[in-house]
Amino acid sequence: MPVRQEQQSAPILSLGFSPCPNDTFIFDALIHGRVDCGFRFREQLEDVETLNRMALESVLDVSKVSYHLLGHILKDYLLLRSGGALGRGCGPLVVARGQVDPATLAGKRVALPGRYTTAALLLRLFNPTLTDFVYLPFHEIMAAVADGSVAAGVIIHESRFTYQEYGLHKVLDLGEWWERETGHPIPLGGIAAKRSLGREVLLRLEQGIAESVEYAFGHPGEARPYIRAHSQEMSDEVCDAHIGLYVNDFSRGLGSEGEAAVRLLLGRAAAAGIIPPWQDPLLIF
Template sequence: MKIAFSPCPNDTFVFHAWVHQLIPGAPQLDVTYADIDITNTLASGSKGPDVVKISYAALPWVLDRYALLPCGGAMGRGCGPLVLTADKISDPTVLANKRVAVPSERSTAYLLFRLWVAQEVPGGVGEIVVMPFHEIMPAVRDKAVDAGLVIHEARFTYRNYRLSRLVDLGRWWEDDTKLPIPLGAIVARRTLDLSAIANWIRASVKHAWANPEDSRQYVMHHAQEMSYQVAQQHIKLYVNEFTENIGGLGYQAIETLLTRAHQAGLVPEVDLAKLRP
C-alpha cells in the first residue's frame, strides 16, 4: 500500500509501528516522505498514493477521490501557526502592503492567516511569497520578507533566530471559535477498505503511546537535524486524543474552518456530509 506523509516527528511517531510491520494484518507500506505542500499536490493528482497526509485546507480539492479518515491526523489546542517579524511589534496593521512568506497556499496555516488578515489588516497584506517552511525564519531574520507564517517546530525555535511573535493564530482561532485547530488530515482512496485502514492507523497510534522508545531512532532519523527535546515537544503537542479519534468536536472544527474559508473565497464549497464516515 502506498502512503505519503511528512518526515515530521508527529507523523513518524504515529506511523512507526505500521511502517515497521508491527500491526497484525496490516499490509506493508511503500512510504513517500514529503512536506505538506508536496503531499497536498500528490493527493490532487489522479495517481496519488493510497493513503496520504494533507492539510485540512486541501480537502475541498480531493474529497471526490479521497475520504477523510477519523484518525491519524494533527488537530489540537495550543498548536497553531505563528506570524513572526524581525522587529518586536504589536500592531498588525503594519503588515499592510508588506511581503509575507508562507509555507503553502493550501494549508490550514494559510487559511487562518487570511481569515485573521481580513479582520486585522485593513486593505490586506501585499505580496505572498511561498517557500519551504524551514527557510522562512532565516528569510524573516535577514529581512528578505517583512513577516513569516511558520508551523511545526518553529513554535519552539523562533527565538533562536531573534524573531518576535506578532500573533499566535491558533490562540486567535480558539478565542474566536472555542474549537481545536484542524491542521493535518489523513485521507484514503474511497475505493479502499476505509474501516480497516482506520483500524490499522489507530493500532499504530496506540503502539506508539504504549512503546514510545520503540520509535525514537526512526523519528530522529527523519527529524531534519531537530534536537530530541524539540522532537518530543513536537510529538506531545500534535499527537493527542484527536489523533486517535477526531470526534464530534473535531468534525465541528473542520466544518467551521472550511465553511469560513469558503465564505471568504479561499476554498471551493464542501459537501459537509462527505467529511464524516
C-alpha cells in the first residue's frame, strides 16, 4: 500500500521494538503506512535489554520495554494499552542440564537475559534468596547452561521452542508459577511512550498501535516479508509459533484484566524493593 501524501508530511516519532516475530508482526502496518495515526515512525530494532537501557536514558519517543523496566521509568514514560505482550502459558522458563529442584539453585550461578527484563523480576519474586546472576543476551543463555558455565538459565522468546535441542530440561515455568500464585496472566513487555508527548498524541499512538495489531490479524501475509527480514535464522514454523504465543487479545488492548495484572506485578516488585514506588499515573486517562 503506497504511503499517502498526508502521511509523507506527518511528524516523525522514534519507535523502538525488538526484531522478534511478535513485534514485527504488530508494528508492520504502522511502520509501512498501512494504518495512519498521524505520524511517521523511525523504527529502531534492538533486543529487549538494549531497549530497556535506552528507555532508562529516555532516548526514544515510544518503545517496547519489559514491565520490570517500566517500574523504573514512570516519571518520564507511561504505558500504552496496546501493542504489548501479556498472556497465559507464555512466561519465561528456567532450564538446566538435568532435572533440578528449583530450591537447590540457591547459591548457584543463574543466567538471566538482562538486568531489567521481566524474566529477571519474576525469578527474584519467586525466590528472593537467589543472588548470583550473570546477565547474557537471551540467545546465548542456552549454550552457557549446556556447557556448564552456569547452573541454570532463564530463557525467553523463541528459546522456549528450541531449548531441548541443547539437551536441556525445564526446571520451572515462571509464567505458570505467576498464574498459579496470582490467578492473573503474566505481563511480559509493554509499549511505553513519553509523557511529554501530551495526551492527544498519546491517545492517537495507542489507537494507531491497536489498529496495526488488527490489520496484522486481518492480513497476516502482508507482514511476512518484514517478519522474515528480521528473523532469517528461524523457520516459518518457529516464527508462527512465536507470534501465536505472544500476540493475542491483550495486544489489542489490556482491558481491565490486563491492567490489573500489570498493577499487581509492579506492586509486588515495589513491595520487594526491586523497583521504586510510583505516584505518577500508569496509563492515559
